[in-house]
Amino acid sequence: MTTTTTATTTGSTTTAATTKTAATTPSTATSTATAPRGLVAQLTRAQARFLTGGVLLGILGVASTLVQPQLVAHLIEAVGRKEPIALLVTLLAVLFVADAALSATQGCLIGRAGENIVRDARVLLSGRVLRADLSYLNTQRQGDVHTRLVGDTALMKIALTQSLAQILLNGLIVLGGVVMMALIDVWLLLVTVGCLGVASVASIGVARGLRRAALVNRADTGEFGADLQRVLAALPTVKAAGAEGREEDRLAARADTVRRSGNRVTVLNALFSPVLNVGLQASLAAVMGIGMARVATTSLSVAEFTAFTMYLFYLVSPLVLVFLALGTYQQGRAAVQRVDELAGIPQEDAPAPDGGSGTAPAPVPDASGRPAAASPAPDGGHPAVEFRDVGFGYGDRTVLDAVSFTVPRRGLTALVGVSGAGKTTVFQLIERFYRPGRGAVLLDGRDIAHLSTAEIRDGVGYVQQDSAAMRGTLRENIVYAAPDATEADIEEAVELAGLTHVVAALPDGLDTPLGDHGIGLSGGQRQRLCVARALLQKPAVILLDEATAHLDSEAEAALRDSLRRIARRCAVVAIAHRISTVVEADRIVVLDEGRVRAVGTHAQLVRDDALYGRLAAAQFADGARAGAAAEAAAGTPSGQPAVGVAG
Template sequence: MNISAIVRRHRLLLAVGTLLGLAGTAATLLQPLLIGDLIEAVALDEPVTRPIVLIAALFAADALLAATHFYLIGRAGENIVLDMRTTLTGRLLHSRIRAFNRLEHGDVFTRTVADTAIARIALSSSVAQMITAGFTTVGCIAVMAWLDWRMLLVTVGCLGTASAVALALARAVRRAAVTNREDTSAYGSGLLRVLGALTTVKASRAEAREAERLRELADAARGSGVRVTRLSAMLMPAMNVGTQVSLAVVIAWGMARTATGSLSLEDLTAFIMYLFYLVSPLVMLFMALGEFQQGRAAIDRVRELAAVEQEDTGGSVPDRPAGSAAAVEFDDVTFGYPGTSAPAVAGVSFSLPATGVTAIVGPSGAGKTTLFQLIERFQDPDRGTVRVLGTDVAALPLDELRARVALVEQEAPLMRGTVRENLTYARPDATAGEIREAVEAAHFAEVVDALPGGLDTELGENGIGLSGGQRQRLAIARALLARPDVLLLDEATSNLDSDSETALRAAITTVGTRCQVLTIAHRISTVVDADRILVLEDGRLRAAGTHAGLMASDDTYRRLAGQQLAPTGAEPKAEPRPKAGTGATGTGAETDAGRRLTPAEAAR
């Protein structure tokens, strides 16, 4: 993320606001001189109307210019933080899944919300304050030198020492601020971790342990925050000490010189006023410097998050292929996750027609979910080609690819909002008829009709308000509403009861007449009606065929089917290996003891 480019987009507001601040500073610098003229006029018994009017006009102009300055700078700062957050969230939403999964979500939240707010201060108000305060400081010193350069040397000596101390403190503030931001992010990540699994925490009676862990994280953030506060709090006293010493010396020496006639009273008065005027901008200068140092730490953290690896969204939209094109095709595809020695899928090749129902079975770690991630381009193959409707997915724009492919995840994640908003998430323009059709196809209509607000019923975080099976059916209806060419179901029936599963299997069969349905199955009962079954093991495609064919030819598939048929606690009956020359080998599907096949289903 180019922070400089974002700031340049708002340079006009920043420039005008800064110029108005400088103009206000000039009005401030003229005030002591006019007050000196007023004192001189009173001493000489001259008319004082003109000096009073000019002073009043300067006060009014100073107030107006200062108010406009702060408004414009503040508006520019809000614009900057809006652009930063918009750019940052856009990059997060388009980040590669594997890169995003490495991030701590609490830290992401802190950087996106809190760090951008601190960066706003550094990039707008702090910079403007440093410019106007610096101009005021230089102006005061110049006029003070013109009034009496000897007293200026004394003043600079005292304030210079204090300024050096303040500068060292400002640098220490930045280092402490970096630590504090990291500690705050760690606390945020810890809190989200616990709240995301609150039911598990309660069921494990871990409230006290987690509370203590969070207290330690919060205490670390408090400690580093106190250090930032302590160092920041020392900036003002450091400048005050220098000011008080300077003021004492100037008054004592100035009064002595006034008594001897070597310094006029009006010049002494003006010099003292400029000394007071000098203190405030110096304090503001170093406070702004401290804020800027904190902001630099926040900017570094925002830049680091914005550097998250991005998806390649390029490609051109090809013409729709002829009806004979395969819905999904894997051509010698190999892929391995970073940091693992064995590939998740290795040399996988298969082709699926435009319609029908295909099931993928295999043990845990066989590579089933990885196939889905490769189809959706959440991951890119190390070797080989994945095609959807005859086109390499790497050549398709992501929007086009994901419009053709719909995914129902096993966890069926939902968002806070109404049932309708969750249902139409992929197709906000869906008609009432299309919504009803998808709801009925997913066997979700009775649930919607029973809800107090129907489709407009509000759901909590992660779909709170619906059972697990109801959430899964809503997710399936959402996918069906998108009318995809390929529908991916990651064990979509895992949370359904027997009646709902039967209805959904019928719905999937119907959907399979107009698109390719590819489902990961852990229960053999959900695959017996599939047009074809792919058996994976250790990332390799071991066998392919129908349920009846695999029961006859693949020992592993037959063994797993037998496990689901066998009574609970009984050992599955050993099956003979297929005769040589049948050519099909396979691995079993992941089993679920929840529903067992009937003998009639097993015989199919």
Template sequence: MFRTAHSESPTPHDWVGEITRRHLPKICGAIVLGLGAAAAGLAQPALIGQLIGVVGTDAGLFVPIIVVVGLFLGEAALTAVQAYSMGRTGERIVYDTRVALLDKLLHADVTAFGKLRHGDVQARVVTDTSLLKIALAQSLPSIFIDSAMVVGGIVLMFLIDPLLLGVTAGGLGIASAVSLLLARRLRTVAQHNRAIVGDLGSDLQRAIGAFSTVKACRAEELEGNRIGGVAFAARSSGIKVSALNAMLSPVMSIGLQASLAAVIITGMGRAATGAISAADVTAFIMYLFYLVSPLMTLFIGIGQLQQGRAAIGRINELASIPQEPSVLLPHTPAGATARHPDDVLASRDTVIYNHFGVEFQRVRFAYEPDEPVLRGVSFSVPARGLTAIVGPSGSGKTTLLQLLMRFYPVQGGRILINGENINAIPVNIVRGLVGYVQQESTTLRGTIGENLVYGENHATSTEIERALWLSGLTDVIRALPRGLDTELGESGVGLSGGQRQRLAIARMLVRRPAVLLLDEATSNLDSESELVLRNSLRRISAECTVISVAHRMSTVVDADRIVVMEAGGVRALGTHRELLAGSPLYQRLNAIQQGPAAGRGRENP
């Protein structure tokens, strides 16, 4: 659940309120237009009452009729402009909120983001933000305008006859109290409904993401029943929301009808005795009719606002996700020479051909307290050449690469690039220098070319051709009818697993990184493709740092240096030949993959 990740922040910052306040002048302008329309509407019953009073007299009717028609047209025009203005403002609020949310999510801390349910995130960004237009740009202004209409009508009705107003207030007061109670209950139910819809989106995305696995395990019915159960809960919750919404209008309608009946009976009786004129009774009844629409929309607006408040709470909660800091070190340690990262890393070529490379100094890290993954790891990687990291599963190999990418903060020790602590370098500069290819690198829907230059749109054709050649994709692309313009489906459908992996490597090579990280990057390659890539890595490692995490020992025999890890620590360092001779752990890892023949071969190297 999202709340688990942010239990320390029970009251999120009001991000939606900040965005809405930027559009406050437009909202106020629309409210002024609405109040003008309300004033034009309130003036109509009084003028119509006067017209009734002068009928049969010698007074002229032309001017009063023209005035009434003008008020009709003025009310209609102001209402139309007000509705358009609020609709436009509402769309802008939704847009600004979505853009702000996307910015928050894309710059979120990796640990915090990993705790979110992605389907629920999508529901908040897409569905919950849509409710803002109704809640903030329609319901909220409507509440102000309708309230002014109701108050103005009540005042004018009081001036006509306080007794009839008292009769009216009896029925409307009870109906209003019941409607407010329903609106409060509606907010609670709506908030629960939004949470269930988020669960539904999360579960659906889970099933779609594992579509092949679902079919392979014949779990269609299982997933259908599980997601269907959540859908049924969403249906039941949605019915409750609809029921409470549906009750608001009838409650107010009953109150209005009861009040109208009482006013007609009382008013006609008082008119018969001469206590009030027929024109005043007519004007009073017209005001009561005029109150029907604003009262109905007022309480409907209150109900919609309550639903919107539930969505606003969820949006604010998501927007409060912890952000990834650009620089982790707040100041330069005493006695150290202050060097701005731009000065150290201004030239990419300077970094590529430096002699510092990458250094891990007593690096410690744990995903969970008291469960350390890295226990004081120390080793250095030269500026050029291929360094391989091997070891049993869970030894911390991938974690080292993720720390170097600044996905997680180092909890002890430090990591240096070009002699500079990565915590003191802005994170965007670190990731511009370091290219990272994961075991299951994502291939995006779009063309091969778009995937290749993703995040690096200024890449030249020469850089693209070089990246394709180094990754062994040149012939593959030439064989495709549309070449780089070939469209790929979801998750890279259209390429084999090995081709997708080589495309991910080429995508990093286009960036010409100073350090290239390969996390099991050859795991999906066939023997021929692996040989091509191994030859390419020799060329790549001649001009930058290459660090490769591997389980397949065939991919590390050419490494200039091999780091052997176990249980979060470094157990041995050396070349393939040196480690075969002196590291029992490396011998065991090699023997597991090579079989007994490898062991016999080691006895007589």
């Protein structure tokens, strides 16, 4: 019984990633939780029932195959003695049919095991990527991660099931055939083994070279895929910069590299059959010559020579398949290695064992920047968010240094500062995308180091600066964080986010489909969609990172009104470059070079803090000029107030 499999090498990459460890002095802790080593082996063992069944059926098929030449020899002898042959012919026919049935069933079982392994690997790896430590994942090429999940798992299936099954079963045929040939004539067997041995050693050398070449080719292919994904993700920028030609040349260079390494794999693959065939042809020629001479001298019967020759022919296909399967397995080993590496991607840490709460609030700066004791929340509970002497950085670059402040359980708290002051990093620490190098971040009085990610993100709604929206309907995007939300809750979130008129104007309302990245909505509408999504979570804290960046003055005014209403029910923390967005904030935290410079209201900070005063004065001056320009364009009579930035 022989089994044939065609394997297609799927491209991937092995990208040497340097982990960007978020760290200050001391270094920020990075999650090192990894999957058990040998994940692929575990998944394979889980399919032991199908694999064992397939192998057992294959062994029966091997036995059926090895018996056939002996029956043919008996048939020849029976014909020579003029004995009845009906039983022998019938038995041979039954063996032929059984061989085919066993082969088909064995192939189905092995194939099913392979599909199960791929499914389990993709599900597990997808989960580990989704729960990966973000600081580590951001250092990886996303195209490489995608290729490992799709291409490497497919090649892994072939290596772990079909290739191994072929090596085992066809190897048994070869071994059994050699034993049967030895029983017939040892000298002819030695001639055969001598010729095949040289070819086999050469083939093993080719197989080793093929594995190395396949690893390089998969790395090159993955680099091409990663570069292609990079370009597609930024295609509007590429077009706007007129960089199509440069990117085309870059991709062409990557494709040339893949071609060169692929050609080496092709050459080594192509060498398998010729190298082995030389040995087979030499064996066949020697056996035919020596065997016929011995038949002529009657030292070997015609029936024995026929059986020996049949076994030799039976060895040809299985032996070729064994070495081809070895080649495929060598390529698949590279995929298995890469899948195991992806399975070991660091995960977000689980809660600390003690699950303890934070202690009393640390001192926070007052409006003048001097430390002052933090007051408890108005309702007597803990602050919604508290930073205690937090330090954080990337490598040697400090981003936050000894940052301490609190966010009340109700009201609007704004983070203000020049670009690079660390405002977005504060949000990422609250979400525990990264961990502080020192100090602690508390939610409702509990250190987030001791909370699960589910507890943190159920209680914190996050509206990102880039207004992430996905392909799907508007409704699917809004309920993404709360899939079981009621219609009443959805309507309330839509109204609070200022999306009511937008939804009413869409052809299918909430069921209007959006393209990739929310295509179909303007930038400002996508931002309000994300606000509605966060509101639907009903979190204790909502983080708004530049939520008004893409809004016009009218939309910004509407969102400010919404924020006032939202802030009555939960804590709202907003990052804003526009001072007009936060002039009515209950508390404004001014960050400067990674430190809390001042805390207070707009009026207090304009009076007491020079940096905030300069920021406010510059923006209101810009707003006044814009208002004057609008007044002139509209022909507003002198002396009448123009609509400008709120101040």
